[in-house]
Amino acid sequence: MTHRGSRVLHVGSLARVEGESALHLLVDGGEVTEARLAIYEPPRFFEAFLRGRSYTEPPDITSRICGICPVAYQLSACRALEDACGVTVDGQLAALRRLLYCGEWIESQTLHVHLLHAPDFLGCAGAVELARTRRADVERGLRLKQAGNAIVELLGGRAIHPVNVRLGGFHRIPSVAELRPLAEKLRRARDDAQETVRWVAGFEFPDAGCDHDLLALAEPGTYAIESGTPAVMPAPTTAGLPAGSDRALPIRTFELHTFGGHVVERQVPHSTALHSRLDGRRHLTGTLARYAISGRWLSPIALQAAQDAGLGDPRQGTVCRNPFRSIVVRAVEVLHALDEAVRIIDAYEPAPRPYVDVPARAGTGHGATEAPRGLLYHRYTLDEDGTVTDAVLVPPTAQNQGAIEEDLRRIVRDRLRAGDPGDAELTALCERAIRNHDPCISCSAHFLDLTVERGESGS
Amino acid sequence: MTASDRPKLAVWKFASCDGCQLTLLDCEDELLGIAERIEISHFLEASSATDPGPFDLSLVEGSVTTPQDAERIQHVRAVSKRLVTIGACATAGGVQALRNYADVAEFQAVVYARPDYIDTLATSTPISAHVAVDFELRGCPIDRGQLVEVITAYLAGRRPDVPAHSVCFECKQRGTTCVTVAHGTPCLGPVTHAGCGALCPAYGRGCYGCFGPSDSTNFPSFIPLLRRDGMDTLDIVRVLRTFNTAAPEFDDASRKELDQ
Numbered sequence: 001m002t003h004r005g006s007r008v009l010h011v012g013s014l015a016r017v018e019g020e021s022a023l024h025l026l027v028d029g030g031e032v033t034e035a036r037l038a039i040y041e042p043p044r045f046f047e048a049f050l051r052g053r054s055y056t057e058p059p060d061i062t063s064r065i066c067g068i069c070p071v072a073y074q075l076s077a078c079r080a081l082e083d084a085c086g087v088t089v090d091g092q093l094a095a096l097r098r099l100l101y102c103g104e105w106i107e108s109q110t111l112h113v114h115l116l117h118a119p120d121f122l123g124c125a126g127a128v129e130l131a132r133t134r135r136a137d138v139e140r141g142l143r144l145k146q147a148g149n150a151i152v153e154l155l156g157g158r159a160i161h162p163v164n165v166r167l168g169g170f171h172r173i174p175s176v177a178e179l180r181p182l183a184e185k186l187r188r189a190r191d192d193a194q195e196t197v198r199w200v201a202g203f204e205f206p207d208a209g210c211d212h213d214l215l216a217l218a219e220p221g222t223y224a225i226e227s228g229t230p231a232v233m234p235a236p237t238t239a240g241l242p243a244g245s246d247r248a249l250p251i252r253t254f255e256l257h258t259f260g261g262h263v264v265e266r267q268v269p270h271s272t273a274l275h276s277r278l279d280g281r282r283h284l285t286g287t288l289a290r291y292a293i294s295g296r297w298l299s300p301i302a303l304q305a306a307q308d309a310g311l312g313d314p315r316q317g318t319v320c321r322n323p324f325r326s327i328v329v330r331a332v333e334v335l336h337a338l339d340e341a342v343r344i345i346d347a348y349e350p351a352p353r354p355y356v357d358v359p360a361r362a363g364t365g366h367g368a369t370e371a372p373r374g375l376l377y378h379r380y381t382l383d384e385d386g387t388v389t390d391a392v393l394v395p396p397t398a399q400n401q402g403a404i405e406e407d408l409r410r411i412v413r414d415r416l417r418a419g420d421p422g423d424a425e426l427t428a429l430c431e432r433a434i435r436n437h438d439p440c441i442s443c444s445a446h447f448l449d450l451t452v453e454r455g456e457s458g459s
Numbered sequence: 460m461t462a463s464d465r466p467k468l469a470v471w472k473f474a475s476c477d478g479c480q481l482t483l484l485d486c487e488d489e490l491l492g493i494a495e496r497i498e499i500s501h502f503l504e505a506s507s508a509t510d511p512g513p514f515d516l517s518l519v520e521g522s523v524t525t526p527q528d529a530e531r532i533q534h535v536r537a538v539s540k541r542l543v544t545i546g547a548c549a550t551a552g553g554v555q556a557l558r559n560y561a562d563v564a565e566f567q568a569v570v571y572a573r574p575d576y577i578d579t580l581a582t583s584t585p586i587s588a589h590v591a592v593d594f595e596l597r598g599c600p601i602d603r604g605q606l607v608e609v610i611t612a613y614l615a616g617r618r619p620d621v622p623a624h625s626v627c628f629e630c631k632q633r634g635t636t637c638v639t640v641a642h643g644t645p646c647l648g649p650v651t652h653a654g655c656g657a658l659c660p661a662y663g664r665g666c667y668g669c670f671g672p673s674d675s676t677n678f679p680s681f682i683p684l685l686r687r688d689g690m691d692t693l694d695i696v697r698v699l700r701t702f703n704t705a706a707p708e709f710d711d712a713s714r715k716e717l718d719q
Contacts (some may be wrong), residue, residue, distance in 0.1 A: 129506070
């Protein structure tokens with residue numbers, strides 16, 4: 001039976017993503033005429049109920065947007081509020097924030113690599129099934145995740161919605177003696193992370209590219225995590241290169257306070273998340289964008305692991321635009337984050353006070369950090385006594401929706417050209433195309449129902 | 460045990476941040492052991508395998524905020540022998556219950572240019588407002604140890620050992636100096652349900668009530684202590700109106716404070 005005629009495919013909720021979303025595909029004569037990622041996550045109205053709150057509250061309140069990347073929310077909020085109040089947090093307090101963030105990267109990226117994404121490459125429904133045949137790989141993933149959680153638990157009190165972050169720094173800072181045993185655990189975890197890079201590098205990757213502008217924070221000299229300037233690498237076809245090209249292109253930057261003029265959100269009828277465009281074009285944030293913008297600043301062992309894994313040398317202008325290979329880049333980022341965490345602990349000296357004072361004043365502040373899934377921007381306006389009068393939150397997955405839809409269109413089109421896939425195969429491929437970007441749908445505003453409508457003209 | 464002998468577990472999500480179900484995946488030391496004793500039949504965040512049920516134990520995360528979810532929870536109850544809510548959203552309506560004090564149309568207009576595209580209810584309500592619940596696990600987020608206790612207790616056919624006294628008991632157990640007595644730091648510990656291990660005071664800050672009210676709150680005596688330690692009415696209303704804002708004890712206390 002041919003599938004080139006008209007038909008509708010339904011997939012229940014998309015699994016192994018954080019949240020609820022649905023997919024709608026229109027296929028007509030072997031061409032994808034429409035691909036829509038619909039987000040049904042019930043709206044929770046954070047931006048509305050932040051109005052009228054004290055400027056000290058958004059770090060704890062916004063962390064509840066996402067149980068997987070609460071640190072990202074806490075630290076984007078802190079940066080924006082401190083910016084509004086004209087305060088800079090630097091030195092050892094900034095280093096401790098970076099350490100906390102490394103912990104979240106390790107736990108979140110490892111969760112995606114081992115428990116959510118790897119099953120796609122190994123033909124399993126999930127990690128528990130995977131553990132029946134590859135227990136050692138799953139156990140290694142759990143150990144790595146635990147290493148990330150150990151950082152967040154020590155610095156933050158608990159792995160999910162940590163309690164120790166406040167404006168200006170922390171409620172309490174650790175002693176050198178408290179951190180030292182953690183460094184030992186992280187050194188051991190580094191070996192696991194190297195093994196994970198080797199493991200995922202051996203998976204089979206479909207040929208694919210992504211023709212999106214790449215957006216990530218840049219901070220020359222370091223792989224940007226908790227601070228930086230927005231930087232854009234244009235899509236490869238703008239320079240006449242194919243979508244799958246691994247060549248870097250020149251980067252432009254813009255000031256963070258102009259973010260709202262560059263990244264413009266708009267509402268679409270099929271989604272409770274707002275879509276956004278960067279200077280009028282489709283863009284992608286997250287692992288692949290960070291690797292393109294900051295790859296040259298990876299630690300030496302992460303750079304070596306990337307090259308051994310076939311990602312090339314980012315110092316020589318090599319990037320990765322195959323979204324299926326994002327699992328390899330994530331594994332490299334976990335290794336880097338572990339290395340960075342060890343470096344921070346080795347250089348640690350407790351600051352004289354756990355926080356600097358952040359007195360309220362009227363004004364608007366901007367903050368952006370690299371959540372595991374990409375650039376997370378917050379903007380707050382305060383009145384003179386520190387009451388929040390306006391809040392804008394731009395999460396990475398909302399920014400990535402357009403790019404994910406374009407990947408779906410491209411990947412399904414290429415598959416249809418190569419033959420006549422059945423419904424089950426097409427559905428699995430679509431789910432993979434989405435999981436490549438580790439969408440966090442609770443952040444975006446949750447559910448994957450796949451609908452494929454096929455037009456008659458090809459039958 | 461073969462798959463068919465093992466009790467079946469389902470994990471469901473309503474309006475939430477995913478943090479409480481993530482807690483199950485954060486049980487790194489116990490996860491594979493639990494999976495040997497229980498068949499994790501429905502857990503979308505972790506597996507694409509789905510099972511129509513029925514289930515021996517359902518863990519429900521999130522609050523009810525849409526007409527579709529109000530129907531879906533009826534289905535979850537119908538296919539579940541035991542239903543346990545996990546976390547502040549499912550147990551008390553979550554931080555999104557702040558909408559209960561506002562005009563939702565106005566809220567929609569703040570976030571969305573075309574509010575008419577959004578189908579949502581005026582309130583965020585706990586699961587118990589819709590169906591019978593066998594046990595409510597507190598916390599924003601829940602505690603990993605308590606989650607393992609709940610699953611283990613249901614496997615053994617006993618009630619979970621989850622004390623409902625206040626955070627103050629946990630501070631004493633942990634040996635933490637009282638932040639209110641020693642430093643005059645306002646702390647919700649005396650009226651907040653135990654379970655976190657008294658984390659905030661151990662980190663030098665006052666408890667902010669993320670496990671909701673304990674079984675023995677006394678707000679008429681407690682509110683004056685907050686005031687003594689420097690909080691005014693706005694501060695008190697704000698601290699009560701966060702992650703468990705719709706828990707009846709916190710809701711009453713914040714309304715009374717405003718009525719003064």
